[in-house]
Structure formats: structure tokens, C-alpha cells
Amino acid sequence: MKYYLPLIAVASVALLSACNKNDEPEVVGGPADPMAAELANAAPVELPPSVKANKQFRCKDNSLIFVDFMTDDKTANLRTEKGGSPTKLVAAEAGRPYTADGFEVSGQGDAVTITVPGKGAQACHV
Template identity: 85%
Template structure:
């Protein structure tokens, strides 16, 4: 039994020594990127704004208007129905009214004035 242990150890070491005997050179870093210069000089990517607040307004004519205010404070999404299509409204500067295609939301917070095509401007509140 004492004779077999050294023989097994020598056999297993010789098997391990034969591993990874590859004559091919190992490539470190991979091939050159053909767009590396373009990517280095590209303008930074700006992510779209996220939703900052969701408001549901009841207007003077008893209609509901749904407005999602975005984190950039220059964009809002307006819907006239809960699951309806959103209209993107933009403000020229922070604090200015959000406008687009006949829609306008002016004011801030819980009391605003909303204009929708086909209706005049009306006071709306949360």
C-alpha cells in the first residue's frame, strides 16, 4: 500500500503538467476597435427625463386632465383620458407654461390653468 501512494502522486502530477501546453500566443486586449476615435470624440449622451410627479386635475367644466411632470422641469405629458394617448408639452424655460399643438398648462402645483383644443382656458385643481 505504501508503494502505490507515491506512484499515484507521480501519475497525477504528470497529467497536470501536460495541461495547457498550447503553442499559440495568448491575445491580450483583443483586436483594435475601428470606432474608438469616433466614440472618444462623440458628444455625451443625455438620458430622457423621468417622471417627477403625476397629477390628476378636475377642471371647471368637470372634466379630468392627467398630467405627468418630468424631472427636467421643461417637459410634461398631458392626457385627456386615464389610459389615453399622451401629448408631450414643452416649456421654453423652467417656470414657463408647457405648450404644444393647442395645449397649454400654466401655473404650478395643485392649481393650474389648462387649455385643450376645442375648449378655452379653464382653471383646474387637484
């Protein structure tokens, strides 16, 4: 056993010394990218906004509304049930009410006014 360890070490050093030590990168020829010009002239990509704040509001009629406010201050997702599917609300500009399909959320703080189809506008708070 004592004689095998030095032999294994010598063999591994010999194998590693056979590696290519050339520092220059290997260039492999290939076809040119057909979309290179289009990609170079493409408009920058805008990432979708992320969630800025998740709020759960209790409204005047004792219902719960769940709103996710996004970082762009122009988009919010509203859910009428905790695990329900969201309704995307969009504001014309930052600070304006978020609206879509009869839904409306006015404000971003802890007290907002929410309009849900069939219920009308009501005050809601965190």
C-alpha cells in the same frame, strides 16, 4: 457507500488543482475598433427626463386631465383620458407654460390653468 465519498472528494480536488492559476489576464489579439476615435470625441449622452409627479386635475367643466411633470421642469405629458395616449408639452424654459398643438398647462402645483383645443383655458385643481 462509505468508501465512495472520500474517493469523490479526492477526485474533485485533483480536478480543481489542474485549473490555471495564472493571475495575469489573457490578451487576445483582434482588430482595432474602427469607431474608437469617434466615441472618444463624442458629446456626452443626456438621458431623457423621468417623471417627477403624476397629477390628476379636475377642471371647472368637471372634466379630468392627467398630467405627468418631468424632472427637467421643461417637459410634461398631458392625457385627456386615463389610459389615453399622451401629448408631449414643452416649455421654453423652466417656470414657463408647457405648450404643444393647442394644449397649454400653466403652473406645476395643485392648481393650474389648462387649455385644451376646443375648450379654451380653464382653472383646474387636484
